Amino acid sequence: MLINLSDVLSDQHKTVEETVPLTMDTIRLRSGDYPVVGSEPIRVRAEHLKEKELLITAxxxxxxxxxxxxxxxDVKHDFVLHFTKHVDIGLSDAELTEDLDESDFIDGYHLDADRLLFGEILSEWPEKVLCREDCKGLCRVCGCxxxxxxxxxxxxEPEPDPRMSVVRDLFKNFKEV
Ligand SMILES: [Zn+2]
Ligand SMILES: [Zn+2]
Known part of the structure; x- marks a missing residue:
């Protein structure tokens, strides 16, 4: 869903606030496709700081x-996102400084709310998800x-640790002496 920024950019210190639905129904990552099964509308606030600098809160x-x-x-994982981004849409990628965020979610005078969220979902993506703490997993032999x-x-059988056998041999030699 696109939010028009031309109004907010025409006036300094102007703010635009919009609530838009999330339109992507799948999160596409390199590791696979993950279906979105529920979402609340996205609240976006864009504040015009100066020239082409914007402060975006979502x-x-x-x-x-x-x-x-x-x-x-499948496990239902909830993402609760609240974040702020400081962008300068007049700069090229090479000119971005450390205190500015990438602005690939802004195209011309439009802010793509799905894209804005996607970057944040990526950074919040859990390292591992468990259906429950003590999940027993799948049998490594038959997959049940x-x-x-x-x-x-x-x-x-676990592979014997070669370092242990060295210790064992040493120990055996000791006993024989
Ligand atoms: Zn599990
Ligand atoms: Zn099995």
Whole structure:
């Protein structure tokens, strides 16, 4: 959903506030596609600071399905976002300074609310999601979901640690002396 910024940019110290729906229904990442199953409208506030500098504040919340990292069952993950970005839309990427944010969500005089949110969702993306703390995961041999049932597979023998066998040999030699 695009928000027109031409009004706010024509006047200094002007502020525009808009509430727009989230229009993306999937979060596309390199690791896969994650469906958005619920969202609150996005509240965006753009304040014209000076020349082409804007202070953008946004509030949003959405629910995304992310598979449990152990059993792959879909888990509803809530993102509650509240953030501020300081952008200068007159600058090229190379001119961006450290206290300014990237403004790939602004195209000409329009702010793309979905894109604005996408960057924030990325930075808030959880490292791992578990359906529950003690998820038993999948059997490494047959792939059955160990939360739902058991299988008769035996856990593969752990590889012996070669460093341990050195210690064991040393110990054996000791005893023989
Ligand atoms: Zn799980
Ligand atoms: Zn199994």
């Amino acid at each position: 509030d949003a919340s959405l629910t995304v399905l992310i598979p449990c990292c152990r059993c792959l069952e 979901d160990l939360n739902k049932g058991t299988c008769t597979c035996r856990e593969p």
